Amino acid sequence: MNHLLLTLLMGFSFVLFSTSVDAQEANARPDTTVRKPVSFELEVLPLLEKRCNRCHEPGESQSGLDLTRVDTIQRGGDELGAGIVPGDPDSSPLIQVVTGKAEPAMPSEGDPLSKTEIDLLRRWIQEGAKDDSQKFSREDVYFFEREIRPVLFARCFKCHAGNEAESGLRLTSRHGLLIGGSRGAAALPGKPDASLLLKAIRHDGDLRMPRGGDPLSATQVAAFTEWIKRGLPWPRDQAVIAREKLFTISDADRNHWAFKPLPEMLPADWSIDRTLQKRHRSAGLEPTSEADRHRLLRRVTYDLIGYPPTSDEIADFVNDESSDAFAKVVNRLLASAQFGWRWGRHWLDYTRNGANGLPNRGPAFDSQRYAAWVTKCFNEDRPWDWFAKVHLAGDRMPAFDGTDFSIDQALAATVPLNGPRTFQEMSTDTFVLMDKLDESIEFMGRSLMGISLECARCHDHKFDPISQNDYYSLLGFFQSSSFGPVPADVKSRAEADAAVSKHRKLLRQQATLSGMIRRASIKLNVGGGGLTRKWEAARQAVLAPEEKRLLELELEILEAELKQAKRSGMKRLVSDLTETLGERRAVLQNFKPRHFYVVSIKELGYFIHGHKTELGLIKRATEAGLTELVPKIQEQDQFWLDEMSRFRERQRFGGYAKSDPEAAELAKWDDQLKEIAAELTANSIQPWNKPAGNELFVRCEGGLRRAEELTPFDEQAKAAGIQFNSNNPLRGLFAPPYIGDARLLERGDILYPKQLVPRGFPQFFGDTQSELKLEGSGRLQLANWLTRPESVQSALVARSVVNRVWQHLFGEGICRTPKELGRLGESPELPELIDGLATKFVQNEWSVKSLIREIVLSDAYRRSSVQTPSTAEHDPRNRLFARQNVRRLESEAIMNTMAWLRHGQRFADPQSRDAKLMAAPLFHQQFDGPTKDDLIDRRVASVSASQALLLMNSTSTASVLTSTHIRRLSGGDKVSLPESLNGIYQVVLQRPPSGKELTFAETFVERRRKQTGTANPAEEFREFVSLLLCGNEIIYIE
């Protein structure tokens, strides 16, 4: 029997191959000359599985038809009786339905079967519809059920099942194993040692399965060996044991460093340095010594407030002999107003918030207000768990000061929506809304938890224990929420909710009325036999002479332009204008009246008064010196503007004027619409426009609608007697706000909505839905869940924060993928350091300032960045932090430095700094300022020639900076360069110059004098400072 199967396998190598390539290629393949009998198990069943058995499997068995076994095929279904007539394909209902000869034509979804596929079925029936699937003893099947099936489910079906099985290999059926995947057959019956499956589970070779997680146990491997030896026994009544991938959570998931709860207790003497010391010793690393005081002060000042230290601060610290001198500095910096801006900006990088709060395409987001609030939170050291919660449910939480509501918190809760994807047409294009919601999930995962939740939109997460179901259970929270305009000075949540409700009520009324007008207008227009067009046609007689007049005006201007060009001798222009003039004259000569539409009138308007880069006639006339013509053209302009409103009016009122008695009802509705428009403060169709007055778009309850469903609302509208244009953006707003669950979307595609998924939390984290009593959207519960003490999810939040804080203080995180702590990210060398810091962080009530203080006061932070032979040899990439890193300043710190050198002050906020620094946008652009398009976990430090051009040549940078404030600060006004060098270095690099540098300055002066032939101390000073400003040290922290 085994022998027969092997022959079959070889004989059908063509078939095996063709199943793994795409159907078209298979079609093109020439027929084999000698035909073997068709195999049910290896050819027919796979085909039926692929095309028919989503519906016709034993569980579903639509119309009573089960196409997984020969006997059930022969038995047939409820409607057409026996499925096949062996030996007679043409009389077999199976063939008849797939060829369209009998109803119902099949398959009901997707393309018809190809000719090759139909031919295969025909041949099989022709040959007698033999069942070649192997029969196994009850004992063998029992062995499979006991030893193999559970392992397949637990360890294999996460990937090797369903439509898009990994490598095309499905382990869910016997034929799946025999046909195999892209590497060929997975198992050869009776030959365990030659079977790929066994090699993979034995980890013999490069393919090691199961991927991720522990290998199978020796007993399990032995069972698989035995199973293959027995010829792959399989239950006869269940050809396919699973049809979808199966989400499973493995021990490897539970044991991943970031997915474990935090340690409950830390040793009493736990410290950063002790933790590092252990690792340094075992690696044979000798850490570098403490940095010198000047460089240490410069480092900590930049790191904590983003500015260089002042001369006084340097003197204070350098001369402070007390043991807590450094701690005093750190406390001073932590209390500084700039601290919040500096560290707030680090957070803003994770909120898709560009340099100056550049607006996204909605909802109009008051970035500056948000940034100021973030700064305040950092300066007041508000606990991080609270801060994280606010970004999910700030509108549902009491204010930090204990009052009922905070508009800033409600604003912060819109941050998940603050992304690059557009809100354009969100109410009519379902995918737009879905993409925005996806951004929210991405924000929650990446920015708050440090994991990639968004990967599970289309399929179960390939690496982390997040299923597609989990994704949609989270999506429901966001889908049940939206944004709405609220006055900034609102006092309570009730007021805020009322403002949103009122806005929505107005929107609904607006949508209803405009739908009613449309329906009535169509009726009027059609009733009058196309009244609008008739009216437009009648206007031709009036409009033709006007258009002619406009043409004459244009000709006059062209002639004047031509004359001007001739005078100034612009030959090419002359020939062009002559050409155009000829063309336009011809048009005038053969003038024909035309049928106007709103669009064509609008374009005439552009032609007259200009539009974007189009130069209008009015401007052209002025430039050509024909000022006397301007009033005439303006008259024309007004005429066409009025005409456009007349056209619009006729369109709106079904071909009538608004004042016509036939349109009386429509006119009434139209007036009501005007009243509503006057009352509406925010534009929800174009939400990227800021609401009027002092209103802000903030988070609110009730989503626009379920992302994937629009049609039901069209039907509701129809039932209510109103009608929308299919692209009327108002139509989506007709629906009432949605609070409920999200639908799972197959492959994340809104075109394939599946079952509703109850809102809840990912299964891995162990909270069951049943505990959940949701209020409204449930976002508040989501927020509470995220930071629940001692949970794995709150451990992720804490780990993300400590890792990022470390990154900002060392230039590298302990884990270098700070928005991916999951298994796809880097495994950190020092997970125990993250865990220790995170545990302490939570113990200190999530205080960011305490965390920073803890790190900055460690020896590790204070070490020199100069490599020693030991650090270079044992840890060249500095993964164990036996030294500090040399890092380039971020664009903000560079701008701070330049502004400080120019004006001698630290600015209250970035806006006032930029007002004083002309080149701010250029610095932002050239020195890798943040973008608003992405959640930024790492600032690039690019090096480019355009940076050099900016510093070297731009009038707004180096040359200006050198001439003013530095001179005063450094006392370099009158003395020679070498004498003022100390002052210059103090101001620009915050340290005294070395002997070598003093020599360099002296020889610099010599070389300059030699070249210019004169001594000019002022110029020498200026040029030397420009060197320091363009040099490397000023923009690097050592």
Add this chain to the structure above:
Amino acid sequence: MFNRRQFVQFLSSVPGIVATAPGFSYESSAADSKQKLHHPGRVKSVIFYYCHGGPSQGHTFDRPSRVQDASLHPFDFMRCGRSGLEISNLFPHLQTVADDLCLIRSGYGAKATHSEGGVHVFTGASTLGASLGAWILHGLGSGNPSLPGHVLLTGRVPGDKWAVSDGRVHGGARSIGSGSLPPSLQAQVISDLQNPIANLKSPMADDTQRRWLQELATLNSHFAARHPRVAELNSRTESFQTAYRMQTAAPEAFDVKNEIANPALRKLYGLDPLPTRSTGTKLLLARRLVERGVRFVLVPSMKVPSLEGGSGDWDTHTPTQVRGVIPNLAKACDQPLAGLITDLKDRGLFDQTLVIWGGEMGRGGNGHMNHNGNAFTWWMAGGGVRAGSVYGATDEQGFTAVENPVHVRDLHATILWMCGLDHRQLKHNGVGFDDSCKVAKGMLA
């Protein structure tokens, strides 16, 4: 005094300054980012003529075999060249170079809205949101350290009153951006053809500046001596030399004065007739830039006047726009593109340059007047593509790509492939392309 070459050699000998390596890579944070090709690839530069608004394939390069309303398809097609490619008579010049074109008729997977569509068509394959140009520059490295490697040319030549707007790209900065790749990879936008790059003029006299650069190198060498293993310190010193070279190289590269005075080139690119003047000049400039090693030049179409009044771009929604705007849009690019292809061949650059024509989506529906993401036509010419061929096909009405459908993402992967780059290996911090990208081998030479 020494000349410039001697000066550069001298600078290179100063301690702490690394000599400019022959294959100078793009200016990035990693000093050792010298790139290696994944496989031999011919294409060294790409010139992309972008049709703003989503051009109708049915009126240009993909004649539908069945139309609902013949009056909405007023333009005849002709089989051209030995290859017999069917091209609309709106493109008489391109018809003469048909044997150099590869018409890709089975594009799909575009987004049928303009702004998102624009972003998607340029960045859709990259999980980092980086544009195609940025990836090519990242992958190939700079071909000329004295010039930006990724350029967008939008402006009009002075005196062009025919075109109604400058060239524009739907999706704006994101469509030409570097996403999460290093920002130096984003396109340098050149709207003013007279004064293309900022801060090129040094306030210092040339000999002063040379001494100044030398002083800077010495100053930096003190700092670098403390950190001999921090490679980027050297690249930064080097970047000032590059900037210095750019001061003279960039004006030269962007100066088309001499070439546009050449009557043969004027004729070739159509620099005299008004409708082709700006486009011709920009494509001539693009040729100059790729000749000098620039990797990706994007030239977007401009808004043009309509034959029936008004103006428009490739977003042709009405019969009037079809009849009035499409002919002028075609006219604006036809001769310049054919001229570019001929010119590249004359200079032996055709093999290493890829010329692409296409928009952010295709069109469908009656008269091909609606947005359509399921079928669009691009064509490519030059290094890497199978010349005189058609890749894929749409259904009889031209609404859906049915034969060899090629996704927007696949086009990216294929273009990278032609450059010798494998999208599966092209990564930044371990992240690269959408893993569903496939190379359409059938369009490769």
